[in-house]
Amino acid sequence: MDLFEKYESNVRGYIRSFPTIFVKSKNATMWDHHGKAYIDFFGGAGSLNYGHNDPAIKRAIIDFIERDGVTNALDKATDAKYLFIKKLQETILQPRDLDYKIQFVGPTGTNAVETALKLARKVKERSKIVSFTNAYHGHTLGALAVTGNEFYHDDFYGVPLNVTKMPYDNYFDPTGEGQMDSIDMMRQYYEDASSGYELPAGIVVETIQGEGGINVASVEWLQKLDKMCKDLDILLIVDDIQVGNGRTGNFFSFERAGIKPDIVTISKSIGTGLPMAIVLMRPEIDEWSPGEHTGTFRGNSLAFVAGATALERWDTDEFSKEIVAKGEKVEKRFRAIAERHKDLISDVRGLGMIWGLESEKDEFCNKISEEAFKRGLLAETAGADDQVIKFLAPLTISEAELNQGLDILDESVDAAAAAYQG
Template sequence: MTIFDRLESEVQSYARSFPVTFDKAQGEHLYDTNGKQYIDFLAGAGTLNYGHNNPVLKQALVDYIMRDGITHGLDMHTSAKGDFLQAFNEHILAPRDMEYTFQFTGPTGTNAVEAALKLARKVTGRTSIVSFTNGFHGVTLGAVAATGNSHHRGGAGVALGDVNRMPYCGYYGRDADSLKMMDKLLSDPSSGVDLPAAMIVEPVQGEGGLNVANNDWLRGLEKLCRKHDILLIIDDIQAGCGRTGTFFSFEASGIKPDIITMSKSLSGFGLPFAIVLLRPDLDVWEPGEHNGTFRGNNHAFVTAAAAIRHYWKDDKFAEDIVEKSAIVSHRFKKISDRYGVTQMQPKGRGMMQGLACADGETASEIGRACFDRGLIIETCGNRDQVVKVFCPLTIDKGELVRGLDIMTDAIAEVLDKALEKKAS
């Protein structure tokens, strides 16, 4: 038995899918203790948009550490925090004509969601929240109440309330008008749906199966929230920081969320870091009313500022993401055309795309076949049926194609074997 088998909890999950011990990483590559190289199509579940040990970010962090920069400062003012605020405001908010107040929460995405929900309830005086089918917002109690997945909800151990579930864009099919249905429920005093404090939604549902909310639906949702005086919270924890081709995943829709939650690739270096961006007039917190010991990761401030200044100073990085996204889309269309949409359905947008298989077992087999060939990839979806490409945005195009080649071979192995078995 390994040290992990003897001492680590059964709650571990990724280690079961990738049963080796990793020792080194650079860019889009991981290496195990035997020196075997793997192409990483997981990227820390979207935490490593700029790759492993990005040299630009690493140098900024090393320089900061070597000059004895502040490591931990609670929510005190530090030069690292000020530099991050300046960089984010100058390169992200100002060019997009956005004005938000920053709240630094605990260091994970679920911490940001908890703060956002809590603030919405405080501002409006209402208790309920609307979230959407197949949404994932974290696993702490408030966030998991807004999460749809029964596996995660079942781990709570208590009743999960004060959340009403509404159908996500396309949930009932293309012809169903879910916005009209929501408006009817919210307008009818006898519908049984209380007026919520907020609606929380992901423009692209990462864990939920790479479901995409189209721009018309997002604009309609914003209009619905304005009509009923409901706050609109965009959860951009997984789809943000460039993953869909723009820094925020909702930019193409033109909406102006009341609150935005961010984490994952915000630090750019895999360092825990989360923020809530809120309309300035919503900042009704009393000092220390919502706090946490680790609400100011100064090392993450340093790498985040370096990432923003290096990659988001102009449009070049975003254009590169769009180009790589087209490569993935083209390959997935070829695979879907070969096997049929019922066996391989393209899902997602930008550099968070995947292929929906007929069932979760098939997707898992494809994932295992990819790993055997040196590709790390995970599944998602309501039945884990979607094989999900989530490689670093900085991946070399040649390595992106090589990874897609491996994925194509793995799919062929699994599906062709299934066809042969069916024929016999």
Template sequence: MNDLDIFERYESEVRGYIRSFPIVFDRASGSTLFAADGSEYLDFFSGAGVLNYGHNNPALIPALIEYLQSGGIIHGLDMATVAKRAFIEAFTKHILEPRGLDYKLQFTGPTGANAVEAALKVARQATGRSNVVAFTNGFHGLSLGALAATSNAKYRRAGGTALGDVTRLPYDGYLGEGIDTLDLFERMLDDTGSGLDLPATVIVEAVQGEGGINVASAEWLQRLRSITEARGILLIVDDIQAGVGRTGAFFSFEESGIVPDLVTISKSISASGLPMSLVLLKPEVDVWEPGAHTGTFRGNNPAFVTGRIAIETYWQDSAFTDSIAERSAQLRAALEAIAAEFPQAEFTVRGRGLMYGLASMAKPELAGAVSQAAFERGLVIETSGAKDEVLKFLPALTITADELDRGLAIVRESLASVL
């Protein structure tokens, strides 16, 4: 039996990433994964955005070990604990207050989809309406409520039932340059013959991750906020993948200056890979009755510990965002050089911060081929987009300049080999 036979024999066919990266991993540190056979892989995947601070970050692990050895609460539901109080204090002091944001914190179940489900439910309760507006190429999770707002046909087919109460509209840039897709939204809202029921909420990603690294302009987001505010429609920003520093600032919407009514956060909020998710909601939207929405693992206290340490370590001043900006400029320059070097691929470079895509509509199969070739050369990098046509760059925000250059060299070499 080879190393992967047990997974093939006993694990469900639903498994995905093991097929793209067919090796047994054993350890990890920073931006490096170590396989059981001793081989090393540079990580440009970061657990699909879960590990913004890298693997086993030394600023976090000692505090986690100390907490576990002290007998600290691990499973707390929504009871008050010392670890949870400390996280709330750090989050409000270093994240919300400096940005002038007034949000209540709802700790939902452990995944991003749990946060999206809660946000959609409370938005419907707060407005008394049911319709949701979501956008083309959006991804919000795979439980049924979140799946209804998700666009990809592969995921929607797997739902096995009708996915209703969602109106799909074109995202920024979907209809090409120079066309403001919000013209359609505003016209439909104002036309009683459009068939668009006044929505309870609009859910949007400022940068679409799974949809292909599509970036909404600040102007588009500002207009969307203006449209929703004028009509009493709540705005949810899904910051599950694009938040926690991934696009440069802590929140992906900061560049636009908008203030959403609700924000969903998960993936890297715990900083360590421990499951955790949050809904931020304006106080007037917090219409829940006690116990009206629960989740068994909404009180993962070890995640509160590492989440707090990360906030206190990286978000007390601008040093961390300055370093992200440096690596972002390095990444973008390298991707633009690659695109220029291989004109036959007709690459488009898109993204912000350390969330970038190299997209080829002319050769949509190219991204998958490069990902495979890169893995053979010691780099883990995934694809995204409706046709997996985008090579997706999600390195750790703590990656060094040398590591980033080394990974980009592997991408270039892999691209040359497949072309």
């Protein structure tokens, strides 16, 4: 590891949590250069929903390369892009009655967020954007402005301009009992001409805040937000970069609320871990002029090929049922761990295949992650204070891998508890 310490920037992060050199991966297992296996509950931070080196995806990519398929065409028409668009429309969007146009943007999620914010401001001719407490939307300056965690901010960046932070669901009282309704509060601000709050162009929201600590918005809150946006002529932007692509059991995380956002940002697993980001928008707000928003790597053909192949899993509802069943198993095990360690675990939160164990004890979840790594499990922390241990395994994880990983997590929590209390 000395080479990385000497030559790679100090900004590197996950290498510090998982200090080994990985050389091989398959579905939800990775191996390092010593041959040690690790069950992957990290899942590329949500970019590997379809697992490592899925056989069908791998075969499709190899075939494309061997026939000298076009690798980068910017936004020219290619057969790879044609097939991806066709598959996304016919398998995902049309069956859900979602009439969206597709914009391919730069290769990462933050590029999609930047594009969505820029489009909302252009369409509504208003500059203000609203985001929420504990939000995470990326690190380029526009996306960083709507990201909540102050760890990523610096006054020199100048990013807070034209962004208002509002309380996420249950922000004031995580129990959800008798608390202020933040949507009612926002509506009061925006309907009162003397409140000092100007009407925003758009409101950007994660239906489940992953990096923010696995905070799950209620269906009622999301529906009220959607209605307020419609009533007040505000564009609703759903950031589905981490919790979309099947993570909640449905392909889109907002399906459970029965809403249809004006704009949706998608990345990470849409390219199966290969760089691709897209913005979905209602056709009537596609007000771009040709070339007005551009970028060299908005046409990653390998990601188109991989993504179209991955979407074949959604041809029936079997994959969705598998996700729900695995998620129920994770929830059961997480709640059992919390029951066993009531003095250290304060909450269990999640939905589908994204779950978190929260602890109010300083560094306890970091200790769990450390103990898990020693035992052959990759599990990261989330939340502003790393107070949540996060489950984000590939959706394709086998029963054997899932059981083994949960057993290791059990042992790791016990070990962390013993060290903390000893």
